[in-house]
Amino acid sequence: MAEFGIIDVKWSTFLLDGGAMFGIVPRPLWAKLIPPDENNGIRLAMRSLMITSGDRLILVDCGVWQYFPEKLRDRVYAIEQPELAATFEARTGRRVDEVTDIIATHLHFDHVGGFVTRQGDDLTPTFPNAAFHVQKEQLAWAQEPSDKDRGSYVKPLIDAIVAAPNLVLHDGPWSLLTGLEIDVVHGHTRAMQIVRVQLGQRWLVHTADMVPTSAHIPPPYIMAYDTEPIKTGQEKKRYYTTWPDAVYFFEHDPEHPFWTIVLDSRGTPARGEKVSFK
Ligand SMILES: [Zn+2]
Numbered sequence: 001m002a003e004f005g006i007i008d009v010k011w012s013t014f015l016l017d018g019g020a021m022f023g024i025v026p027r028p029l030w031a032k033l034i035p036p037d038e039n040n041g042i043r044l045a046m047r048s049l050m051i052t053s054g055d056r057l058i059l060v061d062c063g064v065w066q067y068f069p070e071k072l073r074d075r076v077y078a079i080e081q082p083e084l085a086a087t088f089e090a091r092t093g094r095r096v097d098e099v100t101d102i103i104a105t106h107l108h109f110d111h112v113g114g115f116v117t118r119q120g121d122d123l124t125p126t127f128p129n130a131a132f133h134v135q136k137e138q139l140a141w142a143q144e145p146s147d148k149d150r151g152s153y154v155k156p157l158i159d160a161i162v163a164a165p166n167l168v169l170h171d172g173p174w175s176l177l178t179g180l181e182i183d184v185v186h187g188h189t190r191a192m193q194i195v196r197v198q199l200g201q202r203w204l205v206h207t208a209d210m211v212p213t214s215a216h217i218p219p220p221y222i223m224a225y226d227t228e229p230i231k232t233g234q235e236k237k238r239y240y241t242t243w244p245d246a247v248y249f250f251e252h253d254p255e256h257p258f259w260t261i262v263l264d265s266r267g268t269p270a271r272g273e274k275v276s277f278k
Pocket residue numbers: 106108111152188209
């Protein structure tokens with residue numbers, strides 16, 4: 001089995017509506033977990049998981065899109081994103097051209113917006129040597145989204161992905177290396193990839209937007225953005241029961257990304273212990 005190194009790459013933060021992030025959960029409950037600002041906004045992190053193995057340097061997702069019109073970027077999403085290549089070097093000690101693979105969980109702007117960098121009028125690949133792994137069904141959905149989730153897909157970004165020479169399409173679950181497995185779930189959006197990494201006896205599960213923060217661990221804590229929320233709840237429970245001893249990675253967690261999951265006194269899945277890598 002391959003040996004893996006694990007690094008949390010925190011790119012940036014942005015603001016989303018707290019109510020939309022917690023779906024049917026009443027504000028007094030979620031506001032205790034992530035306190036909102038005066039407009040009900042909550043500030044979330046945008047993180048990538050970096051996995052190293054031999055000469056492979058693998059990123060799961062690659063940063064938020066930052067080329068929105070000013071109002072959307074500054075007032076609605078309040079995106080804070082320093083320059084990607086410099087941030088990557090500062091966080092990892094590696095260069096963007098060393099990245100060999102990017103696994104795109106799904107093509108929402110806050111997950112793969114960093115795929116390209118704007119230079120003048122052109123969009124150029126931020127990670128020029130990386131194969132970009134996407135599910136075929138997610139790419140098809142991104143090209144013709146529903147009215148509900150159209151705002152999560154940025155047309156110039158999707159066009160750049162479709163035209164990319166290093167695009168690799170997958171159809172269902174696959175494996176990048178032994179012990180680096182990719183599953184597919186459908187509750188948040190069609191064909192979202194969940195990455196699992198085997199670390200000795202233990203699995204690390206990157207939950208993508210199935211469980212966006214550690215505050216979203218209980219099965220009914222489901223984002224209003226999801227296209228099939230009942231499925232999201234079922235998918236979460238399936239992971240918790242299949243991999244109860246795994247370390248879970250929460251991509252948007254504002255405080256800390258790695259946690260174990262335990263059952264609380266009522267048998268509800270809840271945050272366990274913080275886990276750190278090196
Ligand atoms: Zn998403």
